[in-house]
Amino acid sequence: MITFKDITKTYPDGTTAVNQFNLTIEKGEFMTLIGPSGCGKTTTMKMINRLIDPSKGTIYIDNKPVSEYAIHELRWNIGYVLQQIALFPHMTVQENIQVVPELLKWNKEKMRKRTDELLDMVGLDPAIFKKRYPDELSGGQQQRIGVIRALAANPDIVLMDEPFSSLDPISREQLQIDIFKLQTEIKKTIVFVTHDMDEALKMSDRICLMKEGRVIQCDSPQQLMKNPQDDFVEEFIGNRQSPWLKPIKEVMKRDINYFIKDRSGTNMDEKVPYYIMIDENQHLTGMFESHREVKNVVTIPAESTIEDAYKIIRSTNQSHFPVVGDNQKAVGVVTSQQLLHYFYQQEKEGASFL
Ligand SMILES: Nc1ncnc2c1ncn2[C@@H]1O[C@H](COP(=O)(O)OP(=O)(O)OP(=O)(O)O)[C@@H](O)[C@H]1O
Ligand SMILES: [Mg+2]
Known part of the structure; x- marks a missing residue:
């Protein structure tokens, strides 16, 4: 010292x-x-x-x-x-x-x-x-x-x-x-x-x-x-930005149409790991993970940073997280795997998550 x-x-x-x-x-x-x-x-x-x-x-x-x-x-x-x-x-x-x-x-x-x-x-x-x-x-x-x-x-x-x-x-x-x-x-x-x-x-x-x-x-x-x-x-x-402070919108999957069902649970493809349910206004009504309905779906507000999202997901067992705007409107999905991949990439580029 x-x-x-x-x-x-x-x-x-x-x-x-x-x-x-x-x-x-x-x-x-x-x-x-x-x-x-x-x-x-x-x-x-x-x-x-x-x-x-x-x-x-x-x-x-x-x-x-x-x-x-x-x-x-x-x-x-x-x-x-x-x-x-x-x-x-x-x-x-x-x-x-x-x-x-x-x-x-x-x-x-x-x-x-x-x-x-x-x-x-x-x-x-x-x-x-x-x-x-x-x-x-x-x-x-x-x-x-x-x-x-x-x-x-x-x-x-x-x-x-x-x-x-x-x-x-x-x-x-x-x-x-x-x-x-x-x-x-x-x-x-x-x-x-x-x-x-x-x-x-x-x-x-x-x-x-x-x-x-x-x-x-x-x-x-x-x-x-x-x-x-x-x-x-x-x-x-x-203008350097901490990798934690990047908006979640830059990391989330936007193209979620394939994963959306408007009727609860019918015609689900076995190989699709999750489905989110929406109503006619694209508002989230539920979610299935591995064909099981998730009770109390944990969502990530669209304005979140990576850090906010991490804090939300680290305390749940859920692996897929709908990203929602006003009135629970579904705008994308983040998976815990995606976040891990993001951390890995950032670290490879020299960022540190201290
Ligand atoms: N032997 C010296 N006699 C008088 N002034 C000195 C002496 N050595 C350094 N200085 C002055 O002390 C100040 C600090 O110098 P120092 O070398 O510690 O700066 P530095 O932060 O390492 O700068 P740099 O990034 O250019 O290497 C400067 O104003 C320098 O001119
Ligand atoms: Mg010097």
């Missing part, structure tokens, strides 16, 4: 980069700092591993002030991916990755295995890349080495300052997936800086939106989208 308590950082020239900053990052949490250029993200991050000391306030890791840790202990246990690529130019890729393991006196075999594993993870063939020097790599490849170097010694905390900025979209997505997996499987505490709101929404447990050295809003992606605190937050979120 990392705690910022009333942190202010004023540089010697008088610039206040971080101003009365308070934040607690839980163990295993993926926390993203985002905000306009110059709002203090890098400064905030560098105070965690004491590359910069605060002017006021205290930062704690697991309730112990960072100033009370031995500095090398702190640096070895905190992986750090710098905003600018900063590989050691006269060391090979392998030597770069092994800097911290060397300091921790890992044996050669363990280091070799770890290096190969990490290179594989970011799609760089160890046989080809291990012996290369940084200037023999592309910018994106150097950046990937920067990321895995921070992970090499399995630190509990990883700080990443715009680690994906010079990657093409495909490598970027691959590395996002790798980091995301790493965090969900191994539960590292990750403090991540990005300019890319989509990336932040996709990866974070919580997003801390900063402005002029202060926290403006710190919330889960869903909460930020649902309840932006002010215009600044709203502008940052742009």
Whole structure:
């Protein structure tokens, strides 16, 4: 757990980069700092591993002030991916990755295995890349080495300052997936800086939106989208919409004629999983599921969001839900399977349903 308590950082020239900053990052949490250029993200991050000391306030890791840790202990246990690529130019890729393991006196075999594993993870063939020097790599490849170097010694905390900025979209997505997996499987505490709101929404447990050295809003992606605190937050979120807030009308089945019967229960095709009954004005009068009449049919109002619909259906045994407008007029049907499929699709596209 990392705690910022009333942190202010004023540089010697008088610039206040971080101003009365308070934040607690839980163990295993993926926390993203985002905000306009110059709002203090890098400064905030560098105070965690004491590359910069605060002017006021205290930062704690697991309730112990960072100033009370031995500095090398702190640096070895905190992986750090710098905003600018900063590989050691006269060391090979392998030597770069092994800097911290060397300091921790890992044996050669363990280091070799770890290096190969990490290179594989970011799609760089160890046989080809291990012996290369940084200037023999592309910018994106150097950046990937920067990321895995921070992970090499399995630190509990990883700080990443715009680690994906010079990657093409495909490598970027691959590395996002790798980091995301790493965090969900191994539960590292990750403090991540990005300019890319989509990336932040996709990866974070919580997003801390900063402005002029202060926290403006710190919330889960869903909460930020649902309840932006002010215009600044709203502008940052742009027109992105939480998958929960999509209208049910966009997901429901509209073409329901085949499933409609106007007489109760006669001539039902065995293979049709459900029928809804309507009167001459299309108003719902009943429903059959697997040839059984459903008592007290649960319906979904046409104006519902996915979230509203989910709340309605999760408490019933029914699997098919008429969507109804005014006076119970049937306008469509939603099945629980359809909703599941929707969640699955959204998740595949990177949305999270927190
Ligand atoms: N060593 C320094 N001396 C004086 N001012 C500094 C120093 N380092 C940073 N600053 C100033 O502090 C403020 C915050 O800088 P910081 O690098 O933390 O911002 P950032 O949010 O990381 O920005 P970016 O998104 O551009 O990386 C800026 O106004 C910057 O000019
Ligand atoms: Mg920065």
